[in-house]
Amino acid sequence: MTGFTSFPPDRADAYREAGYWTGEPLDQILRSAAAQWPDHPAVVDERSSLTYAELDRCADAAAAGLLARGIGDGQSVLVQLPNSCQFAVALFALLRAGALPVMCLPGHRDAELAHFLDVSGATGIIVGTGPGFDYSAMAERLLDRANQLRHIIVDGDAGPHISWSQLCAGDGHPPQRHPDTNTPALLLVSGGTTGAPKLIPRTHDDYVYNATASARLCQLTHSDVYLVALPAGHNFPLACPGLLGAMTVGATVVFGTDPSPEAAFATIARHGVTATALVPALARLWAQACAWEDQRPTSLRLLQVGGAKLAADDARHIRSELTPGLQQVFGMAEGLLCYTRIGDPDEVVEHTQGKPLAEDDEVRIVDDAGIAVPDGESGELLVRGPYTINGYFRAEAQNQRSFTPDGFYRSGDKVRRFANGYLEVTGRVKDVILRAGETVSALDLESHLLTHPAVSAAAAVGLPDPYLGEKICAVIVFRGNAVSLSDLNDHLNARGVAVHCRPDMIAPMPALPTTAVGKVDKRAIVAQLCP
Ligand code: OOB
DSSP states (O other): OTTOOOOOHHHHHHHHHTTSOOOOOTTHHHHHHHHHOTTSEEEEOSSOEEEHHHHHHHHHHHHHHHHHTTOOTTOEEEEEOOSSHHHHHHHHHHHHTTOEEEEOOTTOOHHHHHHHHHHHTOSEEEEOOOSSSOHHHHHHHHHHHOTTOOEEEESSOOTTSEEHHHHTOSOOOOOOOOOOTTSEEEEEEOOOSSSOOOEEEEEHHHHHHHHHHHHHHTTOOTTOEEEEOSOTTSHHHHHSSHHHHHHHTTOEEEEOSOOSHHHHHHHHHHHTOOEEEEOHHHHHHHHHHTTTOSSOOTTOOEEEEESSOOOHHHHHHHHHHTOSOEEEEEEETTEEEEEOOTTOOHHHHHHOOOEESSTTOEEEEEOTTSOBOOTTSOEEEEEEOTTSOSSOTTOHHHHHHHBOTTSOEEEEEEEEEOTTSOEEEEEESSOEEEETTEEEEHHHHHHHHTTSTTEEEEEEEEEEETTTEEEEEEEEEESSSOOOHHHHHHHHHHTTOOGGGSOSEEEEOSSOOBOTTSOBOHHHHHHHHOO
16 A cells, blocks of 8 residues: 555564464454444443344445445545544544445544645545535535545535435445455544644554553443543544444443533433543533532543643542542544553552553653663653554655654653553653753643632643743643732742743633644644634
């Protein structure tokens, strides 16, 4: 496949030999589950539910429907569906039709999708309907821009387009395929909050391992009920262990569409949800909501929090209010996953972002010159391993920058490693403010800002300044009344924050803009402040 950097043969052999890679295609997860637990509920949403046998049949019927319309066989297809049972049907149907699904999120808009279309050369797009946004209209606009795009498939009122439910209506079977499991099964999209989004090819072998090993680490079983609270196409709820990991053990997956505490707590109670994954801002909100919501999520035994740094105070609050079963997850669509382990001491769960999933995850932490730093010191995290990509999809120039000659992915994340192998994320290499010759870590300042009782959410950004180069702007969502810059800086002073690291100005906002998965979007903040 052009534009795909495969694992080098020596490492691929080693991963096979060590048992990481099993040679199973990704869709086999569903085949195996349907054989073992045919009558167990596999997926549930607001309107419907399917047992494993039913999901297996629906995926086959939809695959046959796709092939009958000439969709499959090596073609890329954008998937932009809301959290629903049909998301799972579509994913497995595309795999079984031999297509390459591109996992978009409902929050993506024209610019991002046009880019994914250009890079992937997708011939089709599967979208859902509303609320509040016309996905079919966006797909039509894309049709005018990308001339290889031929098929618009709509789950819902399809108008002139292909109706997903009609496409699924037959009882056909796709021909059995035997894909090379060391080639891409699907493309994830990068979650970075800076730079253009990139496509991330995950192979059958690496992704089956990703899901299976994550489910094992989280001790998921057949009796678990996993809630997809984040957008299902994101790596975290998709495979860490998420939907796919839950399926490897025959658990039930509930698709939630509204992550607000009110709606999510009701869903958790209704279905006896035992595990879910959230970004820190949502986890914080859920913990706060325990003070006013009547219904608390008492069945939850595993609450995974990741995607952005979770402050230690929030971790403590989440454990006391929501569930003691907090797990921190530091992951990336590119591969590496770090988890705190079930039963880890409080200190570890509250203050670290976990340690790598696999024994053979090779993590290097280096300084600006590329030299390894000692334990306890912060540096950039480089990684290679059995489920970390070796290159972005069709991104030659980017790959020169993002990978070392010996195949390590340069994550751009700054971390430090403790003697026990656990990591703490200390910032992003590029998320710094260059103020009057000093380099100020945004994450560091944000963690101090969050300790002020009036601050509900905070982001530190650098804004152009004729004298300082960049000035420090603290963008703050206040709980009640705003506090003044001098009051805020008194607080920072009392915490020992250096003078040159304190904000030069405050920009209050009612809410911080977020990315499609719910991370603070600094590009959008700066665009808002400097239009
Ligand atoms: C997850 O994946 P992406 O691809 O959306 O974003 C990856 C980036 C990381 O490189 C890091 O900068 C940040 O998100 N990140 C964290 C973090 N988890 C992710 N930063 C601080 N603390 C954490 N716990 O976000 C993702 C993928 C799989 C599982 C979990 C998260």
